[in-house]
Amino acid sequence: MKLVFSVLFSCFLLVSLQAQGPQNWEGKFEPIDRMIEPPSPYRSASGAPGKAYWQQRADYVIKAELDEKNNMISGEETITYHNNAPEDLSYLWVQLDQNVNRKENEDFGEVMGTVRDSMTTRHMQFLTRAIDFPAGYTIKYVKDANGKSMNSLVNNTMMKIRLDQPLKSGTSISFSIAWSYPITDRSLYLLSREGYEYFPEDDNTVYLIAHWFPRMAVYNDTEGWQNQQFQKLGEFALEFGDYDVEIKVPADHLIAATGELQNTDAVLTAEQRKRLDQARKSFDAPVMIVTPEEAEANEKTKANRTKTWKYKATNVRDFAFASSRKFIWDAQAVQFSDHITMAMSFYPKEGLPVWSEESTKAVVHALEVYSDATFEYPYPAAISVNTSNIGIEFPMISFNGGRPKNGKISELAKAGMISTIIHEVGHNWFPMIVSSDERKWMWMDEGLNTFIHQRTLEERYPQFNHTTPKTIVPYMSGDKSIMRPIMVTSDNELLQQIGANFYQKPTVGLQILRNSVIGRELFDEAFREYANRWKYKHPNPADLFRTLEDATAADLDWFFRGWFFTTDQTDMELTNVKWFKVLEKDINLEGETQKVNLKIGGESAGEQAKDFTSGPEDITMISTPDANYGQFLSRLDETELRKQLADKNIYELTIKNVGGLVMPVTVEWEYTDGTKEVDRLPADIWRLNEHLIKKTFIKEKEVKQVHLDPNFEFADIDMENNSFPKKEEPSEFDKLKQ
Numbered sequence: 001m002k003l004v005f006s007v008l009f010s011c012f013l014l015v016s017l018q019a020q021g022p023q024n025w026e027g028k029f030e031p032i033d034r035m036i037e038p039p040s041p042y043r044s045a046s047g048a049p050g051k052a053y054w055q056q057r058a059d060y061v062i063k064a065e066l067d068e069k070n071n072m073i074s075g076e077e078t079i080t081y082h083n084n085a086p087e088d089l090s091y092l093w094v095q096l097d098q099n100v101n102r103k104e105n106e107d108f109g110e111v112m113g114t115v116r117d118s119m120t121t122r123h124m125q126f127l128t129r130a131i132d133f134p135a136g137y138t139i140k141y142v143k144d145a146n147g148k149s150m151n152s153l154v155n156n157t158m159m160k161i162r163l164d165q166p167l168k169s170g171t172s173i174s175f176s177i178a179w180s181y182p183i184t185d186r187s188l189y190l191l192s193r194e195g196y197e198y199f200p201e202d203d204n205t206v207y208l209i210a211h212w213f214p215r216m217a218v219y220n221d222t223e224g225w226q227n228q229q230f231q232k233l234g235e236f237a238l239e240f241g242d243y244d245v246e247i248k249v250p251a252d253h254l255i256a257a258t259g260e261l262q263n264t265d266a267v268l269t270a271e272q273r274k275r276l277d278q279a280r281k282s283f284d285a286p287v288m289i290v291t292p293e294e295a296e297a298n299e300k301t302k303a304n305r306t307k308t309w310k311y312k313a314t315n316v317r318d319f320a321f322a323s324s325r326k327f328i329w330d331a332q333a334v335q336f337s338d339h340i341t342m343a344m345s346f347y348p349k350e351g352l353p354v355w356s357e358e359s360t361k362a363v364v365h366a367l368e369v370y371s372d373a374t375f376e377y378p379y380p381a382a383i384s385v386n387t388s389n390i391g392i393e394f395p396m397i398s399f400n401g402g403r404p405k406n407g408k409i410s411e412l413a414k415a416g417m418i419s420t421i422i423h424e425v426g427h428n429w430f431p432m433i434v435s436s437d438e439r440k441w442m443w444m445d446e447g448l449n450t451f452i453h454q455r456t457l458e459e460r461y462p463q464f465n466h467t468t469p470k471t472i473v474p475y476m477s478g479d480k481s482i483m484r485p486i487m488v489t490s491d492n493e494l495l496q497q498i499g500a501n502f503y504q505k506p507t508v509g510l511q512i513l514r515n516s517v518i519g520r521e522l523f524d525e526a527f528r529e530y531a532n533r534w535k536y537k538h539p540n541p542a543d544l545f546r547t548l549e550d551a552t553a554a555d556l557d558w559f560f561r562g563w564f565f566t567t568d569q570t571d572m573e574l575t576n577v578k579w580f581k582v583l584e585k586d587i588n589l590e591g592e593t594q595k596v597n598l599k600i601g602g603e604s605a606g607e608q609a610k611d612f613t614s615g616p617e618d619i620t621m622i623s624t625p626d627a628n629y630g631q632f633l634s635r636l637d638e639t640e641l642r643k644q645l646a647d648k649n650i651y652e653l654t655i656k657n658v659g660g661l662v663m664p665v666t667v668e669w670e671y672t673d674g675t676k677e678v679d680r681l682p683a684d685i686w687r688l689n690e691h692l693i694k695k696t697f698i699k700e701k702e703v704k705q706v707h708l709d710p711n712f713e714f715a716d717i718d719m720e721n722n723s724f725p726k727k728e729e730p731s732e733f734d735k736l737k738q
């Protein structure tokens, strides 16, 4: 073969390059194929659902009643479960999430740490549940479609329903469950996603009712039954279906819920209906449906009668609602290409004035930016309900913390409240529609959602702080002994690390890919592709990783491997910069070429200079001997080459990968004339040596200072070692003076 010589020659070059640094190769650029699920007929190697992709479906008909006097809720539901799996099922698993609140399931002791010398009573209650309270389901019956009792067994938060006949592939089963449970006081819990909040001043309650009815567990091609117990941190995995829900509440309550209200005439006044019609045509400001004055009057009524609110929701994975006589209600329309969505807020007077000013506005911003980044919001409503603390999402409705004190709220708290609303409304996309398994991979919905949530803040609220790669530095430079990779299952992460590892780190990872690795246009297209491929489906991490590569032609395995599967850090050290100039007097050397030493790089260049003060080192360039051209008869124009290099400054950078993550490198040159220039090197520069690289640049101007990652694009955890000459450390005296 004619190529043999040149192949041998380049092999030799590779070996000599690699000899420059440490040899322990860690395969940082190797494919991640063996670390993720292999493709199958159900999930293709491109990251898209395969031809044989299937998914179960669960439709619900629910009739429930809220008992305000006893803080109880009870209901009867009929589930129609469609087995689209290729296999038959001999039993079903139903989630009983409320059982997590039973005393024997409380393990917040570990979450809250140990007993200390001085503790608040509330803290002590979290730890000990000294004041006990009832919690968990009473299951009245489980019956088949003929009314015959079904054989079931409860294991903690999961109920197994044994079937007399296996549920054949491609068939459906309908069965009914009657249940009740005591609604718990949200103030008695640390992670109080749902429950009631009591307002002693006017003797009223706001009910936030969620994971309230027995729900089908997910059964899929990679997990079988996802029946991992609910332990409060790892959230939910749910099937899509249609909901038909009737809720009986005191007649003076106002309900906010998933879905579309079906019996407006029976539950709303003529005036409220008229205002709602106005709101449907109001695209630039919210319309008050229930005013603060009306809500305050309502607080005093305490009706004995009841009213039943009827809802329908199509193609949702869950249903939640809020109910109270305290609610103020405003609404605004958002126009999409083929439908209108009502952006709405429900809040007690305690949320005024900031809730009437900001909540619905924030819902609209979220709907617009997320729709642009993924796909149009498909549902008829998007509701933000005010609560005392935290934020939690459901299809079309979210419960969001943040209230003023005595009518006043700090700018920071207001930003936090708006940010929460955007985040929870954003969860409609991840995981309510792009329905990943929250119980297993918290980062998949929290990370992707926080990424677009931060983009919404950046675009619509530029005055607020938002996440950037710099945000994650304190976490990533933290104590490694308590650090897990992002690819750790939800319940195996520490409560204090969740925000950083499942929200911020994936967000920053996607920001790095978007802004500094792939580029915005192509990244946004790939992200949109992922969202569209998996809407109303159940994606796994592999489907995301594969789609981001498939749609961009970027090999990102090095990034996924490092950022998602390890706790390595970005820490580039600019170890050395050597400055060279081509020696002019050598230009016309003829016949003596063999005697001259080639002095580029290498340790032979003498002692390492700490800065540029001793001037450039000389490079003696010799003519290329004929033998080096091999069979080529043509020759390089040496005069032109020498002309090109004459007077130029040649800089050789030595960069060490201290943190372990391979990353692109941006180099900022600060010239002696005060101007600056940036060169960008792709992560590929680390392919042949993952620990130490050298790179040569030719510059017209003389360099005063060289910096790596000047714009904090890559979350470099130590900027002190990013410059040459080394930046002067401020003395202790200077620090004190500052």
Ligand SMILES: [Zn+2]
Residues within 6 Å of the ligand: 423, 427, 445, 446, 449
């Ligand atoms: Zn979230």
